Amino acid sequence: MKLKISLTFLLTLFIAAAFAQTGNRKYAAVKTSLVPKIDGVLDDEAWKNIPIATDFVQLQPSAGVHEAHDERTEVKIMYDDKAVYVAARMYEKSMSAVAAELSARDSIANADIFGIFLDTYLDRINASGFIVSSSGVQFDAKYSQQGNEDPSWNAVWYSATKIDSQGWTCEMRIPYSALRFSEKDVQTWGMNLIRRRRFANQQQLFWNDIDPKKNGFINQEGEMTNIQKIHPPVRLGFYPYASAFVNHYPYNTAGIKNTTSSIGGGMDIKYGINAAFTLDLTLIPDFSQVQSDNRILNLTPFEVKYAENRPFFTEGTELFNKGNLFYSRRIGGQPIDYNTAYNNLGKNEAVLSNPSETKLYNAIKFSGRTAKGLGIGVFNAITGTTNAVVQDTVTGNTRLVQTSPLANYNIIVLDQNLKNNSSVTLINTNVNRFGKDYNADVSAFLFSLNNKKNSYNFSGFGKMSNLFYPDHTSTGYAYELGAAKTLGNFTWTFKQDLVDSKFSPNDLGILFNNNFLDHDLQFIYSNYHPKKYFTSWYIYTELYYSRRYLPTAYQNFNYFNELGLTFKNQLQAYLDLSIKAAGNDFYEPRVANLMFIQPASQGTGITLRTNAAKRLSGGMQYFYRAFNTYGAYGYDARLYYSYRVNNHFSFGQDVTYSPRVNNTGFATLDSEGTNPIFALRNVQTIQNIFKVKYTFTSTMGITLRARHYWSKLDNKQFLNLASDGNLTEIGLAKFNHNVNQNYNIWNVDMLYSWVFSPGSELSISYKNSSLTNILNLRNNYFSNLGDTFTAPSNNNFSVKVLYYIDYQDLRKRKHS
Missing domain, CATH: 2.60.40.1190 (Immunoglobulin-like)
Structure with a gap:
């Protein structure tokens, strides 16, 4: 990374x-x-x-x-x-x-x-x-x-x-x-x-x-x-690759192999169309060696946003990321109809296989900027049809259930630079699915205007989304207006955001929720002149107020304050204060037209970071929050370090402990599937990451990253959500009481890399992963860690060779 x-x-x-x-x-x-x-x-x-x-x-x-x-x-x-x-x-x-x-x-x-x-x-x-x-x-x-x-x-x-x-x-x-x-x-x-x-x-x-x-x-x-008198050369490079991998998982199921292997190849091409614009193309890409996701037990009503680790989707995407309409994990992600494989199963049928990712066939990026400051970007990707396999467990017959059709993802960006680092931008994203599923289109206009001294900024955007269903179109809107003072020791920012209930960019972007009107005001005062103890310090304050847009209703109000200090020995310290007023949460119930009154809370924390140049460096974070109901509280305690043995060898660890005591939240739905059941619960989460790095030379090294994540959800008392948003004693509702969770994730990512010539690389990767999620709670951390070693695990070994070919070198060889 x-x-x-x-x-x-x-x-x-x-x-x-x-x-x-x-x-x-x-x-x-x-x-x-x-x-x-x-x-x-x-x-x-x-x-x-x-x-x-x-x-x-x-x-x-x-x-x-x-x-x-x-x-x-x-x-x-x-x-x-x-x-x-x-x-x-x-x-x-x-x-x-x-x-x-x-x-x-x-x-x-x-x-x-x-x-x-x-x-x-x-x-x-x-x-x-x-x-x-x-x-x-x-x-x-x-x-x-x-x-x-x-x-x-x-x-x-x-x-x-x-x-x-x-x-x-x-x-x-x-x-x-x-x-x-x-x-x-x-x-x-x-x-x-x-x-x-x-x-x-x-x-x-x-x-x-x-x-x-x-x-x-x-x-x-x-x-x-x-x-x-210099002239731009023909910028054309070829990056062919060959790869082989072996994967083993103990399915131990008839019709599914425990061990699979394959040999493949593909190519990336970079072509300088002219002095200003470049075309990047990837054909049959191989992302098998990217780092594993940091999966978690998600108790929120929203999806988890994972980091993008695939090189093609991280390199040269600055233009496409404008407006926050591009979440590249949508491409090659979970099929849109993934869950339909489990619908309408016959008496003796079971899902034999259901791929969790769609196959990416190819992707292209065209980008650049003219001499007059006009940036142009075009992105396109195609993913293939994905099918689940359903098997009759008696006859052995199988049938296919389509979970994702052939799909095309496209982005067009026009970004004009103006004087004083100002800019205006037009963006369009669309997803076309060649099947019965809907298509999506999102357009946006962005602007960022600075005055001549670059001391004040006025910015904003307007966005429109369209979801094209076979029988109707759903259109939504969003806007943002902001102003800021950007010069001097004292600066501030104010923004207003409105998103209506139909705005949805989530086919190629990510938005956790819509239908809100938010106001955000930030102040920062910084003092940087070296004093007796400090090289700099600042005070940051934020006020955040949110309402549901329609029908209008108060959602939440938050206050946050931070004091940041940098000492002359490069020790950094941050002191935080957070106050949250009681709020109306319209998402936690998971049922439309209901709300849950989130209790007011107060929190305070401290962060310390030592000088990273020292042989042993690290830091700690501690943040405690108390809630005004049920005596609830929670804290996040983090300790991390890095030790440099010598200039070749280093290792480090990052441990976070996050208990939540007497926490309240959604647990399940009743047997009718219409009323939410809440719970008074304790949640205990530990994440432990260990890293080792040995670098042989500036072009050759090996890294190992091991991560264990354990989260235990213990429901102590079930509660009813009343119509006014308060929690009451549970009545005679029928529901599944067995909703405790003991969730463990184990990942090992080991990678050997050798850049044997500029642009060319040999990489060897080994991955090991396991996941368990059981009802029986285990209180001991090391017992949970041990369970990950005995649980069925996926093992993957791969080898990849990437070779860089420069068109100019080919020309030289031809004429020599």
Whole structure:
């Protein structure tokens, strides 16, 4: 998983103080006829007489402070007809001052870094980042607007580093195939350079000073001038893959194999249609090696939103994620008619198999931005027909039940950049199902407008959804209006959201509930000037008020306050206070036209995080909440740590304990299926995650992640939901009393990865998982953990080889 650089410096971009230098710095690049050897040794003849960029300025911990001479950064940049070359020397007083933990690509870990950001169209809105750690690990990302980061973007480029008595050095070769730029004879690119010194109180420095009192990141770049007579190459890359896997699960059922295996292949293609636009295509993708989901016992009336781990759906999706209409897990997710397999079963029939995922055939992404700032994105994916198999247990005959038809998913985005980092956006998403199921279409208009000083923002959206059934169309609407002060120590944000009862983006997006009118007001005051103990602190306050839209009714009112402190030793502390008024919950009953009065509650908490640069680092969180009925209370206690044995080997653990005592909530429906039965209950949940990482080199490593999740639901007393929303003694209602749950999930994900050449990778994966959910409650944690080892488990072993083929290399071979 990528370690987002934004977590270490882009967030501070908006909350640190600065003493900014005026104007943008300029660097005159030199065109060369000599190609340096990319080995991290800066003694090539090509680097002589190249101008030096130096005098970096801190953003953190002491914004505006210039680097010391004996800890300075010196950078040289040149280019030829094929690539940009960068040489950097990062001075330190000793070799031991360089943090150099090894990690997998795109996971920087505990290491110093150097990087370059290139805004090749000088629009001061979009840029590409190329970053290297002192241990030689590469990280790359796309940046847009105020510093939004897409760390899933991957390019093929070359780098090397060396650590010596003077500090460390870095060399880069960034081929033009990794960039987009115009055909102009003379060009000026936006540019900034970054350095992070992990052991030096986590210093983060930039070549062109970042003033966090200004709104934006890319717009505060410097410039690289004097780029002459370079031409965009044909950007065409092929990524064919071959894979094999073996899966074993002890079904021990006639007609179903316990062990299955397959050999497959497919290809990803990246094609630069022109200097501005790229087409990404995946054919018969293989996602068998992505990390397992963190499944939980869901006691809420809403679905669980899982993280997206499939590379194609995380890379280059910034345009498609605008407006929050794209939840990519819908594609290849659970069939729309999954549960119909269990309907209308014959006397002796049982469901033999019912796939929980649809098969993704292919997907394409077309995206880019014109020289005038118009971003265009088109996304399309096709999933195949899915069938469940129903078997007559007496005769052995089987029949198919369609649970999902052939389906097409499509997104179109037009996003126009305006002055002052403003923008307007049009989005359309639609899902076409080739069968009896309904089709869906959602359209939206978004705007974000900043004043000239980027000190105030006015934003909002309007959305419309249409669900096309065979006999009617259901149309819904939503809007948001917001205003914000975005500059200075004191900032605020106000938003109003309205969603009617028919608005539904959930065929390609995700919305937990509709039919509400919400108001949200946030204030933050930040002080960043270093004091005796702190480098910065802030106070954050939020007021949130929600009503049901139609028929209008009060839902809830919440108050939240947080004090955040960053000490000079990089210890971070957060103190929280939360007050929730009693509210009307129209969703917990699971039956229309009923409500449940959620009791008022008060909560307080503390979070501590230690300096992540230390060999042993970690943190703790504790949040306690008391409710005004039944003496109910609950808390979340979390403890996590990471221990770096050496620069190759590290391990860590993350444990969360979340008890809920005398909690009230929905338990089941009565035998008629019309009246909800609530329960006074105790819920106890423990999640335990253990990680181990061993990195052999900057291109080879192995990771292991084990997760055990246990949740115990113990219903102590059943209650009736009265018409006024209060809970009363249960009457003579007939219902299933056996609704306790003892839920265990066990997952192991182990992955060996070797990037044997740029863009090419061999990966070997092993997965083990088990799930148990029983009525008999077990109180001992270790007994529950032991049960996961004896329960039937799914074991999966897979091997995948991905090979990168550059069209330019093929041309060279043909003409050689």
